Amino acid sequence: MSDVLGATGLVLNEPLLWEKGQPGRRGFSLPARDVEVSPLGESLACRGPDFPDLSEVDVVRHFTRLSTWNFGVDTGTYPLGSCTMKYNPKINDKQAALPGFSAAHPLLPQELSQGLLRLMFELEHLLAEITGMDAVSLQPAAGAQGELTGMLLIHAYHKSRGRKPSKILVPDTAHGTNPASAALCGYRPVPVASNEQGILSVESVAKAMDDDTAGLMITNPNTLGLFEENLKGIVDLVHARGGLVYGDGANMNAVLGIMDVGCTGLDVLHLNLHKTFSTPHGGGGPGAGPVCVKKHLEPFLPVPRVLEKESKVVLSDNFPQSIGKLHAFYGNVGILIRAYSYIRTMGAANLKRASQLAVLNANYIKERLKTTFHLPFDRPCMHECVFTDKNQEAAKVMTLDIAKRLMDYGFHPPTIYFPLVVHGAIMIEPTETESKDDLDRLIHALQAIAEEAKSNPDLLHQAPTKCKRRRLDEVAAARKPVLAG
Amino acid sequence: MRYLPHTDEEIASMLGVVGAKSLDDLFSAVPPNCRRTRGMNLPEPLSEWDLNRLMENLSITVASAPEYKVYTGAGSYEHYIPQVVPYLLSRSEFVTSYTPYQPEMSQGTLQAIYEYQTLSARLLGMEVSNASMYDGASALAEALLMAIRITRKRRVAISCLVHPLFRRVVQTYLAPTEYEIVELPYLPSGRTDLSSLHNLKDLAALAVQSPNFFGVIEDLKEPADLAHDQGALFITTFTEPLAYGILKSPGSFGADIGCGEGQSLGIPQSFGGPGLGMFTTRMSHVRNMPGRLVGKTVDTEGRQGFVLTLATREQHIRREKATSNICTNNSLCAVAATMYMACLGASGIRELSQLNHDKAEYLKNRLRNAGCKIPFASPTFNEFVVEMPQAFEKTFARLLGEKIVAGLSLKTYYPELNGHYLFCVTETKSKEDMDLLVKELQS
Numbered sequence: 001m002s003d004v005l006g007a008t009g010l011v012l013n014e015p016l017l018w019e020k021g022q023p024g025r026r027g028f029s030l031p032a033r034d035v036e037v038s039p040l041g042e043s044l045a046c047r048g049p050d051f052p053d054l055s056e057v058d059v060v061r062h063f064t065r066l067s068t069w070n071f072g073v074d075t076g077t078y079p080l081g082s083c084t085m086k087y088n089p090k091i092n093d094k095q096a097a098l099p100g101f102s103a104a105h106p107l108l109p110q111e112l113s114q115g116l117l118r119l120m121f122e123l124e125h126l127l128a129e130i131t132g133m134d135a136v137s138l139q140p141a142a143g144a145q146g147e148l149t150g151m152l153l154i155h156a157y158h159k160s161r162g163r164k165p166s167k168i169l170v171p172d173t174a175h176g177t178n179p180a181s182a183a184l185c186g187y188r189p190v191p192v193a194s195n196e197q198g199i200l201s202v203e204s205v206a207k208a209m210d211d212d213t214a215g216l217m218i219t220n221p222n223t224l225g226l227f228e229e230n231l232k233g234i235v236d237l238v239h240a241r242g243g244l245v246y247g248d249g250a251n252m253n254a255v256l257g258i259m260d261v262g263c264t265g266l267d268v269l270h271l272n273l274h275k276t277f278s279t280p281h282g283g284g285g286p287g288a289g290p291v292c293v294k295k296h297l298e299p300f301l302p303v304p305r306v307l308e309k310e311s312k313v314v315l316s317d318n319f320p321q322s323i324g325k326l327h328a329f330y331g332n333v334g335i336l337i338r339a340y341s342y343i344r345t346m347g348a349a350n351l352k353r354a355s356q357l358a359v360l361n362a363n364y365i366k367e368r369l370k371t372t373f374h375l376p377f378d379r380p381c382m383h384e385c386v387f388t389d390k391n392q393e394a395a396k397v398m399t400l401d402i403a404k405r406l407m408d409y410g411f412h413p414p415t416i417y418f419p420l421v422v423h424g425a426i427m428i429e430p431t432e433t434e435s436k437d438d439l440d441r442l443i444h445a446l447q448a449i450a451e452e453a454k455s456n457p458d459l460l461h462q463a464p465t466k467c468k469r470r471r472l473d474e475v476a477a478a479r480k481p482v483l484a485g
Numbered sequence: 486m487r488y489l490p491h492t493d494e495e496i497a498s499m500l501g502v503v504g505a506k507s508l509d510d511l512f513s514a515v516p517p518n519c520r521r522t523r524g525m526n527l528p529e530p531l532s533e534w535d536l537n538r539l540m541e542n543l544s545i546t547v548a549s550a551p552e553y554k555v556y557t558g559a560g561s562y563e564h565y566i567p568q569v570v571p572y573l574l575s576r577s578e579f580v581t582s583y584t585p586y587q588p589e590m591s592q593g594t595l596q597a598i599y600e601y602q603t604l605s606a607r608l609l610g611m612e613v614s615n616a617s618m619y620d621g622a623s624a625l626a627e628a629l630l631m632a633i634r635i636t637r638k639r640r641v642a643i644s645c646l647v648h649p650l651f652r653r654v655v656q657t658y659l660a661p662t663e664y665e666i667v668e669l670p671y672l673p674s675g676r677t678d679l680s681s682l683h684n685l686k687d688l689a690a691l692a693v694q695s696p697n698f699f700g701v702i703e704d705l706k707e708p709a710d711l712a713h714d715q716g717a718l719f720i721t722t723f724t725e726p727l728a729y730g731i732l733k734s735p736g737s738f739g740a741d742i743g744c745g746e747g748q749s750l751g752i753p754q755s756f757g758g759p760g761l762g763m764f765t766t767r768m769s770h771v772r773n774m775p776g777r778l779v780g781k782t783v784d785t786e787g788r789q790g791f792v793l794t795l796a797t798r799e800q801h802i803r804r805e806k807a808t809s810n811i812c813t814n815n816s817l818c819a820v821a822a823t824m825y826m827a828c829l830g831a832s833g834i835r836e837l838s839q840l841n842h843d844k845a846e847y848l849k850n851r852l853r854n855a856g857c858k859i860p861f862a863s864p865t866f867n868e869f870v871v872e873m874p875q876a877f878e879k880t881f882a883r884l885l886g887e888k889i890v891a892g893l894s895l896k897t898y899y900p901e902l903n904g905h906y907l908f909c910v911t912e913t914k915s916k917e918d919m920d921l922l923v924k925e926l927q928s
Contacts, residue, residue, distance in 0.1 A: 017600045017827050027828040028567055030836060034916040035847040037839065044702050044864060046733040048838070049608045053830035056569055063573040063597070063824055070593035072581030080583060087488055088581050091533050096755070097571070100544030106561050106757030107893055108548055109885060115543035116756050129526055141619035141758065144800070144812040155661045180800035180810035184630075185661040189805045227514040258512050260521040278488075282817030283594040284584035284777065286619070286759030302657075324657035328560055328622035328650040328746070329757025341540065347530030350486045356508040357491055363503040363511060380505075380514055407590050415586075418801070435490035436499060467589040470784040474588075477782035477794040481771065483613045484603040485781070 005076060005410025005441065008466050014065040016485050021054040069468040070283070071412050077438050079365075081384045081415035081427025082175070082223055084253045084275030086358075089345065092278070092338035101337055106329040110314055116333065117313035121306045123340045124290075130343075130351070131249075131269055132262030133292035137301045139331040143250060146270030146289025147181035147217075149302065150246040152323040153268050153293065154214055155185045156300040157244060160321060165214040165243075171200055173223045173419045178248060187214055194421060198224040198377040202233040215243035215267075220259075221251045223419040223427070224377055225362060225384035235265035244268070244297075252276045253431065254359055254383035257352025261292070268293045277339035288335040302326050357432035358383040361439060365428055368443045372450045376422050384429035386422055397453040399424040401460035405452065408466045409445035486530075547756075548890065554918050555890040558868045558909025559698070560621070560648050560724040561757055562749045565913055570751045570824045579820055584777070584813050588792045589784075594816065595791035598779045601823040608729050608826070608834075609721075609743040610736025611765035615776035617819040618762025618811060621746025622651040625692065625722045626658035627775045627809055628742045628764065632690035632718040633664060634808070635773050640665040641690045642717075644677040646697035648724055649898040664689075675701040675861025675870070679708055688717040694745070695721060695735075696728050698898075699861055700845075700868030700907065705738035718742060725749055726763065728866040730829075730838025735765075742766045751825025752818050761818040772798060775809030837912060841867040845910040848919045852908075855923050860905065868909045870895065870902070877904065884925055891922065 039045070054062075072078070078085035096102065104116055124136040140146035151168075158165055168187040170178050171194055179189035192208050195201045205216065216238050220228040228234070235245045247261060247269035253276040261269050273279050274287035281287070293301060303322045304315035315330075346354065359382050366385035370378065374390035389399040403413035403426070415427040430439060452459045464470065491499075496508070505511050531539065548555070550563055574580070578593055585591030585598075598616045605614035618624040629641045641659075643652060645668045652668070659666060667685060672678045677693055691712040695703035705721060712719035721735035723745035729735075735743035747761030748754065766774055772795065780794035800807040829837060845867040853859050858872035871892065873880075884891045892906035899905070910919065 014596075016596070016603075017823075018603070021830070024832070026830060026833055027569065028830070028833040028837070030833070030840065031565070031912050031915070033840060033843075035843050038843045038846040040702075040731060040842065041864060043704075044733060045731055046737065048730050048831055048835040049604070049610075049734070051604060051607065051826055051829065051831040051834060053832055054827055056567075056828070059569055059824065059827045060573065062827070063820075064576065066593040066597055067573075067576035067578040068593065069591075069596070070578035070582050071590040072578045074577035074581045078581075078583070080586075083583055085581075085583060089488060091536060093575070093580075095536070095540040095544075097753075098540060098544040100547035100549050101540075102753035102755050103549035103563070104547045104756040105549075105555050105557050105563070105754055105890070107557055107559055108555070108890065112548035112553075112885065112890070113756065115546035118546075119543055126527060132521065141623070141815075142811075142813060144810045145619060145623070148810055152657065152661060175812075176800035176802070176804045176807070177810050177812050179805035180803075180807045183805040183807075184658070184810055186663075227512075227519075229514055229516055232516065232518040255512075255515070257525050258515055258521060259519050263522075264519045280580045280817075281583040282815075283579055283582045283591075283598075283820065284616070284813040284816035286815045286818055287813065324660070325650065325653040326623070326657060327758060328620055328648065328654060328760075331757075332619075332755075332759040333757060334753070334755040334759050337540075341536060344528060344531050344539065345533075345536055346486070346488075348525040348527040350489065350530060351525065351527070353486070353489060353508075356511065357489055357496075359511045360491075360496065360499055360503065360508060363505070364499045367502050367504070380511065382514070403587070404589070407587065412590065413587055433488055433490065436495040438490075464589050468592045469589050469788060469790040470786050472588045472784050472790045472792050473782045474792050474794065477780040477792050478797070481768075481778070481794055482781040483599075483768075483771070483778055483794075484606045485599070 006408045006466050011068055011468055012065045014062055018052040018485060020058055021052040023053050025053040025055045027054050027056040027059045076410055077434055077442050078412040079414050079428045079430050080412060081429040082250060084429060084431055086278055086431035087433035088278055088280040089342060092341040095341045096334045096337040114313060117306060119340055120336060121308060121313045123336055124306060126343050127290055127292055130256060131292045132260040133269060134295045135298040135301060136290055136292045138290045138336055139302045139326050140289040140291060141327050141332050142285060142287045143270060143272040143289040144177040144181060145326055146291050147177055148184055149291045149326055150268045150270055151181050151185040153297050153300045154244045154246060156323050157297060158214055165212050167213045169208050169213060169216040171218060172421050174217060174219055178217045198226045199228050200230060200234060202230050202237055205234050206237055209238055209241050209243060213243055215245055217246045217248060219248035219250060221254045221382035224386050225381040227382055231264050250275060251383060254355055256355040257348060258355060268297055273335055273339040278342045279335045279338040286332050286335055288332045354432045361430040361432060361434055364439060365430055369446055372447055384427055387426040388422055389424040392453045395453045395457045397457050397460050399426050402449055405449045405460045405463035406445060407464040411442055411445060553888045553890060556908050557890055557893045559893050559907055560746060561754045562725060562911055563913050564749055564911050566751050567828050569828055570821055573824055574821050579817060585793060592790060595779050597820045597823055599791050601819040602779060604823060604826045605763055606765055608726060609765045610734025611743050612768045613771050614765040615774055615778055617814040618764050618776055619815060620758060620760045620762045621724055622654035624744040624762035624764045625651050626655045628720045628744045629655060629690055631773050631775060635718060635770060636689040638687045638689035640687050642667045642669055642682060642685060642688055643692045644669045644694060646671050646677055646699060647692060647694040647722055648698050674863045675699045676703055676863050679711055682711050688715050690718045690720050692720040692722055694723060696725055696866040699870045700865040701861055701863045702732060702866060709739040725866060727838050727841060730834035747822050750822035752821050759815055759818055761815050761822055773808055776811050777814045840912050844914060845869060848910050851919060851923045855927055867911055868907055870905050870907055872905050880926060887925060889922060889925060
């Protein structure tokens, strides 16, 4: 392991915030008091929260040390399947921090916020063009909220036609957010099994689809990294029986400039701007999950809508059939600014090339590793590929051990144990921003780990050894939860 | 393209390994009836210089502090953010990582979120906080759904002094499942009128905001008792958590859920998002709580560490039976809030909170002395309602020209309050600024 990325160096310990500091220290510069003290009545006032008093240096060292215990895309390859951990361009963060954007009050008179409204108006149109859909709402604050919005739109559509179906079809490869979002709309999710090729067949959908079914939620490319080749037939069938089809666009990074979502007949699609459009994941948010719809769902989109009137951009609430609001204001505008910057930087040709290279990278990994790890669906994949731990079972090594050992080699592990339809899944999504050198290094590491599994499986069982912490006891954490100090 | 590292030679060699003739060849699985027939019609790519110019030109058209003096709060507050916060928050280990699914290499985020949970719980006087939600509005909607799950009742009561836009979001979340929402009116004092509560049966929750949309500090004892007498959960929501630097906390009044918007805690206003959905409750309700949770544990060598925990509540395990469809949190905003609270400390938050209150009182008194009417007599925090003289709309427009945004007209949200404006004063406004505002109003 002499030339591997993973290495140990000096990493500092750091206590919890409230184990530091001294009463009376201060890390905050208050403006001069230029008005008199006006005491609150005793019935309302209290002594204030029990916070530690820290100096500015205490705070700076604390969070700097914590940050060194983390691993991000800027640290190294982060092939977390289904999460599209591509490079986050720094110039986009700069734009979001411009004073006119970051210090803008959401309820400003509209003539004073034209630049932001214009940006939002244009971003809606860019996303409509990219997907081939007719109208867009930028309001959902995350992918799961985009899904919920999609379900609410479908619910409102049926209601407007006097229908109240109770079920929705969800493929067995779907993210857990799909059935959970459907349940929030009162729909009972009905699982549909994918076929031996890892995709949905028209027949299986036909069997499950009836008059009491609101429609189908479909992720394309699906979570096995496969394109749903029967998509058009499935969509036509659902439509013929009065249903609508919701597309989970979590994996759109595979098909920019290739797929026309509009012409497939999908009625509504959500996008994850923090995946496909490069905005940082921030350790788990904030993201943004705009929804794109066809014409017939446009009247139901969240309000306010962003419209152009006489060369001004205005916000309008005047959509009586709208499902209402998902966010107090307009969604995660700071994220929208970054995604807009990304699209304007990339242009059409580079976006398409990004998808091509994302798919090339995934197929390259699949081909190079398929003799090492069991590949349940040996077909051309899209932006990610799914292996299993079947070949390592004999050595009593599991997916979890492989993932943990990969940390010692200096990589973030892939997504593991998802999708659920594959036992012991190892889901690798390299994204287009990893170079061939980076991929070769990852491949060599995984090959070396597979060798170790045979020769010295204990190395895997004991891993990781180079991180800030060894394996953590998750069972104890859940059994006796300690959630605050 | 600087984000795409592949050389033509590398592409050729990789295609060889894959067994494809060209990049297009990789998409053989995409059937013709799903394909684009034409390219994407997007603007030409911009260089960094051109992008900077474009964005600068857009941003300078937006009114923002310090050039503009904005006296609007209403759920988005202008507070000074110490340079330490954006500086530390830009550490790319925080920014470019994802949800800490692999705790051994995510201890930085995990400890920071554990600290966020702890400080949030302390601020609100509650036992447990989750790792954050999208915003205050969806946090309130999720709180009501949680109360419905716990009590198995279908009706909730919400004060009409809960932020009007929060109530819109609640309506959206509760509409398809047809849970009943009863809105409680307000009293002449500017507090919630609880008198109709006695007649409501089968109540899952009562939600009250404090300080409420009028800036008025609610007496939380009475609604807490009324809710509990009925077997309902008492939910306290807020848009200005800084108030709890000096106000008694929701927990001290017996709130079952304390939730709201945390943007005030070191997060830029950003035209309303991203913000921070804060969500706290009692330990006895923790398994019904939505959202991610970080818990303390030990590693195989017995050293303290942190993990995501109680995942059996969540969608990736429970799917349609989960406590919410939420997947991630607003992690980076939660870390920003932690940094901000750490900078303030106990004495700092008390002092800053008091300063906000006192400055708002100063302007309130000045306006009252200048002949404006203060219609609601109850104590307020850093916002208050003013009944402005006739034809104030013209003055408001004139003041925009002077780069002053003189509050928020309430008639959109409360039609009966035509001519009433909601003013907000934070530590960012000096006495001089406020004197100028009053002078301009009078001229």
